[in-house]
Amino acid sequence: MTAIAENIQRIKASLPEGVELCAVSKFHPVEALREAYDAGQRTFGESRVQELLAKIPEMPTDVCWHFIGHLQTNKLRQIIGRAAMIESVDSERLLRLIDSESERAGTVTRVLMQLHVAAEETKFGFTPDELTEFFSRHGFESLKATHICGVMGMATNTDDEARIAEDFRLIHSTFKKIRSEIAPDLRGFDIVSMGMSGDYPLAIECGSTLVRVGTGIFGERQY
């Protein structure tokens, strides 16, 4: 068995029922993705539009591609109908554009709303207050071709486990508040995407349902 296949088997065996694995394949060659595919992996995460578009035709058609990076609106049209899910919706403008482009293309795009709880200023996303405010303002009947499936977030990049856990709990409590109090009628709002190679076991303890693991599967990225 290859190292990639072993990593996938080990990680999958450690996931509780109801927690899915997104294999983050950005910066890794298609050969590595094929090894993961042959080990049974079907969901892959990419963060750059050009790289995603180059990999799609090289991989079997039953791969489920998740876009996880900051999406520039001028590149959005190219991935509509190709990415099964956009995990990184970080503005209302982007959400509206995804909806209009999806409608135009005759498809429905599944999305997650990105929360920013980490200490780093450079990260994208809504603060918990902005996101709850956003959901309380909208009934979402205006979205015609977008399915909001949940939230995505990242913890602060630190060795301090208490801080990481605090970030994950805030992502999860924001999700729960939206689901139970603010938008209880929103159907299929049930994904909490959090946890990467270094912190996914902790993320699962804090309520993650989708972990995004790159290095832990494919090794270090060559930028």
Ligand SMILES: *Cc1c(COP(=O)(O)O)cnc(C)c1O
């Ligand atoms: C790169 C990336 C990951 C994977 O990170 P690893 O530490 O390699 O597991 C997860 N989520 C997002 C949003 C990323 O950009």
